[in-house]
Amino acid sequence: xxxxxxxxxxxxxxHKRFGDNEVLKGIDLQIAEGxxxxxxxxxxxxxxxxxxxxxxxxxxxxxxxxAAGHDMTAPDADLDLARRDIGMVFQHFNxxxxxxxxxxxxxxxxxxxxxxxxxxxxEARRLLAEVGIEGKEQAKPSQxxxxxxxxxxxxxxxxxxxxxxxxxxxxxxxxxxIVGEVLSVMKGLAAEGMTMLVVTHEMGFxxxxxxxxLFLDGGVIxxxxxxxxxxxxxxxxxxxxxxxxxxHPVD
Amino acid sequence: MSAATETPARRxxxxxxxxxxxxxxxxxxxxxxxxxxxxxxxxRIADSFFQIDIAAAMFPEVxxxxxxxxxxxxxxxxxxxxxxVPIALMRVSDFGPYRWFATAYxxxxxxxxxxxxxxxxxxxxxxxxxxIQYPGGVYGQVAIGLGLTSSxxxxxxxxxxxxxxxxxxxxxxRSLGMSHTRTMITVVLPQALRIVxxxxxxxxxxxxxDSSLVFVLGVTTATMELSKFARNELTSEANATPLLxxxxxxxxxxxxxxxxxxxxEKRGDTR
Numbered sequence: 001x002x003x004x005x006x007x008x009x010x011x012x013x014x015h016k017r018f019g020d021n022e023v024l025k026g027i028d029l030q031i032a033e034g035x036x037x038x039x040x041x042x043x044x045x046x047x048x049x050x051x052x053x054x055x056x057x058x059x060x061x062x063x064x065x066x067a068a069g070h071d072m073t074a075p076d077a078d079l080d081l082a083r084r085d086i087g088m089v090f091q092h093f094n095x096x097x098x099x100x101x102x103x104x105x106x107x108x109x110x111x112x113x114x115x116x117x118x119x120x121x122x123e124a125r126r127l128l129a130e131v132g133i134e135g136k137e138q139a140k141p142s143q144x145x146x147x148x149x150x151x152x153x154x155x156x157x158x159x160x161x162x163x164x165x166x167x168x169x170x171x172x173x174x175x176x177x178i179v180g181e182v183l184s185v186m187k188g189l190a191a192e193g194m195t196m197l198v199v200t201h202e203m204g205f206x207x208x209x210x211x212x213x214l215f216l217d218g219g220v221i222x223x224x225x226x227x228x229x230x231x232x233x234x235x236x237x238x239x240x241x242x243x244x245x246x247x248h249p250v251d
Numbered sequence: 252m253s254a255a256t257e258t259p260a261r262r263x264x265x266x267x268x269x270x271x272x273x274x275x276x277x278x279x280x281x282x283x284x285x286x287x288x289x290x291x292x293x294x295r296i297a298d299s300f301f302q303i304d305i306a307a308a309m310f311p312e313v314x315x316x317x318x319x320x321x322x323x324x325x326x327x328x329x330x331x332x333x334x335x336v337p338i339a340l341m342r343v344s345d346f347g348p349y350r351w352f353a354t355a356y357x358x359x360x361x362x363x364x365x366x367x368x369x370x371x372x373x374x375x376x377x378x379x380x381x382x383i384q385y386p387g388g389v390y391g392q393v394a395i396g397l398g399l400t401s402s403x404x405x406x407x408x409x410x411x412x413x414x415x416x417x418x419x420x421x422x423x424x425r426s427l428g429m430s431h432t433r434t435m436i437t438v439v440l441p442q443a444l445r446i447v448x449x450x451x452x453x454x455x456x457x458x459x460x461d462s463s464l465v466f467v468l469g470v471t472t473a474t475m476e477l478s479k480f481a482r483n484e485l486t487s488e489a490n491a492t493p494l495l496x497x498x499x500x501x502x503x504x505x506x507x508x509x510x511x512x513x514x515x516e517k518r519g520d521t522r
Contacts (some may be wrong), residue, residue: 018371057426083427088422088423090422098419098445107437113428
């Protein structure tokens with residue numbers, strides 16, 4: 001891990017309130033270029049909110065966020081420009097349901113990055129091949145399985161050439177037997193050196209791929225460290241009982 | 252309880268009860284139809300409604316008002332869409348004044364009778380602003396007069412459609428770097444309009460019928476619509492056959508519209 005370079009994500013004193021409910025209670029986080037960070041924690045702990053604050057899908061109540069070289073919380077920030085550099089993958093895929101698979105990848109390139117159509121189509125085909133989707137270009141999203149849709153969604157996020165990828169529980173809506181095909185695409189992406197912030201319940205993925213695991217509870221980062229430490233030897237009782245519940249749900 | 256189980260033959264099962272109720276309904280309908288058939292003076296009805304020579308005499312002149320009905324409907328619908336869609340976008344805007352204006356607009360033009368709006372456009376406005384000229388003469392008056400009312404209904408339908416587009420679609424578009432406007436045009440509106448095809452077709456059918464109000468503007472033979480033409484014939488022939496012909500011609504327009512809407516809806520389902 002290169003700690004001397006400027007971090008690609010720098011969050012300071014982040015608070016997020018929904019009415020009276022304070023979901024994030026002071027988050028400080030730095031992510032280095034090329035690092036894979038997994039966010040784990042019980043539901044309602046604020047991990048999705050934290051992720052959504054990074055590209056300002058949620059507006060922070062307090063604190064500053066710098067991501068992919070953009071000062072996201074500056075009053076005059078150009079968020080549309082910044083978000084091109086921050087890809088996002090959602091739990092429910094959110095592919096554009098009225099467009100073909102190919103157009104899901106082509107239209108963002110043409111409309112957002114002003115890339116010529118022919119170039120965009122070639123790039124879309126390359127990305128679809130990379131995530132293992134072939135022969136589905138003219139299909140509509142609803143004709144694909146969940147795993148296929150999520151792989152297309154990853155390809156779509158990559159189409160606008162982000163420097164950082166956010167994953168919001170990317171496999172939580174999938175049947176267990178197809179979780180693997182999405183995780184392996186993500187693993188490949190990590191191997192290529194993409195910086196990734198991943199909210200997940202897949203402890204196996206976190207153990208194998210993450211450089212660092214953050215355990216969130218009650219709106220604060222309770223534990224942070226290499227997966228071997230956080231997942232195998234949690235220091236706090238909260239993390240220990242959470243991990244026990246996730247890994248041994250029947251007990 | 253025990254009595255019921257011991258003597259099951261005395262109580263009807265739900266299926267038997269349903270059959271009996273069905274049989275009673277059929278009997279009532281049959282009785283009404285037979286009574287009408289016996290009571291009605293068929294010769295008189297045929298005389299008033301089914302005089303082939305009177306019907307034949309309406310052709311080919313009836314095609315002009317028939318065509319005008321289509322033109323008035325389409326003009327009003329196009330005006331309604333061109334104004335209604337922006338009004339819908341303003342209603343869901345996060346800029347207060349847009350929302351207030353759009354809400355007031357919808358409340359006013361949804362609440363006023365189409366006939367009154369048509370009078371306002373045809374006579375009120377020209378009286379208040381002497382020298383005003385509508386583009387296309389009566390056609391312009393109809394487009395605006397019927398279109399204003401229509402635009403309020405269209406705006407409400409389209410707003411409902413916009414709000415029915417899943418939030419995740421907007422989030423995906425924004426996270427790719429699309430601006431608010433770009434997201435609306437590329438992602439939200441295409442999906443919203445597909446959702447509101449049924450109510451929009453309904454609006455087109457309503458407009459087809461509301462075009463019968465155009466006579467209040469004072470129309471000539473060349474600009475007459477179907478209802479006015481049928482009523483003129485009714486008066487001059489002292490016979491109701493023209494109403495039947497006119498009615499059938501309306502159905503010739505509205506029934507295919509309904510079928511078309513159903514097909515478009517089905518196509519939307521496979522998305």
